[in-house]
Amino acid sequence: MPFHSKTKKPSQRVFSATRPSGPLHLGNYLGALKGYLQLQEKSDLDCIYAVVDLHGITSPYQHQNYPQQVQEIALEYLACGLNPKKAHLVIQSRIPEHVELAYLLSTLYPVSRLEQLPTYKDKKKEQPHYINMGLLYYPILMAADILLYKAQLVPVGVDQLPHLEVAREIARAFNRRFGKTFPEPQPYLVSTFSIPSLDGKGKMSKSYPNSYISLLDDAATIQKKIAKVATDKGSGKTIPTKGGVAVLLQLIEILEGKDKRRTYESMYLKDGISYNNLKAELTQVIVKFLQPIQSERNYYQQHPEIIKNILKEGEEYARPIAQKTLAEVKEKMGLSYNF
Secondary structure (H helix, E strand, C coil), X not given: CCCCCCCCCCCEEEEEEECCCCCCEHHHHHHHHHHHXXXXXXXXXXXXXXXXXXXXXCCCCCCCCHHHHHHHHHHHHHHCCCCCCCEEEEEHHHCCHHHHHHHHHHCCCCHHHHHCCHHHHHXXXXXXXXXXXXXXXXXXXXXXXXXXXXXXXXXXXXXXXXXXXXXXXXXXXXXXXXXXXXXXXXXXXXXXXXXXXXXXXXXXXXXXXXXXXXXXXXXXXXXXXXXXXXXXXXXXXXXXXXXXXXXXXXXXXHHHCHHHHHHHHHHHHCCCCCHHHHHHHXXXXXXXXXXXXXXXXXXXXXXXXXXXXXXXXXXXXXXXXXXXXXXXXXXXXXXXXXX
């Protein structure tokens, strides 16, 4: 029996995905996933979300643990609020049309353009001993992920906009050469802010273990991580815009609102902040915030048959769409034979 039960036929399709490169963190949820999942509440949108395991192997990984990592992302999608009655969840590699379409689209796109993408350059610096063809090919496969379902709307962060533009360029190139086939996917910016790294450098990132709070962290772990955030003497003439104090104030604003931040800023400019109190409060807020997510995750972890059924339904829904698109593409490219 299918989970999906939207009564109104959706007019637009949404596609977005997450790499299984480790447990999701607070930045992933507040800066991206929360926005993805809000879209499932709109009756005119058909949402397909994916765990893109083929993208994940372009970075160093432990193959023995990889199935567990893939399952973990599925668990966390559900724990964070994905409703199988309103959206579909799939595993990328279980739908082989992703790879076949990616190859076909790759014949239309110049290598030189891929080499200039900022994310490719960043990854080369980040993993200098693991610069593989899949890494260069990443934006082509991402384009195929989106175009395979003819998605019109793609929730992304600002850092993914260059990759989405590749998908748009490929859609235009294919349509010019073979006739109107793909809509040009439009970005849906899921957040106007990024969640700051705990070390005060950039944003939370799974690439830097000391920078983030995992959605799976318990109270003791969160307390230790917050306690390590660097601070100053607690008073000054201007509010810091960088470093640990700025991080604490931004997290307070994100989780408790601007008024609470202003209260601490006022303390800072007058008698100074008691950082022990601030960090204790922030720890409690984060623990409380994560409790329902962790509770839902534990429920699904204890009921693996539910996860299997949700993923099966997602695949059964998405696979015919993928097959239809691929058949259309192959016919237009002269690859549909009657002999």
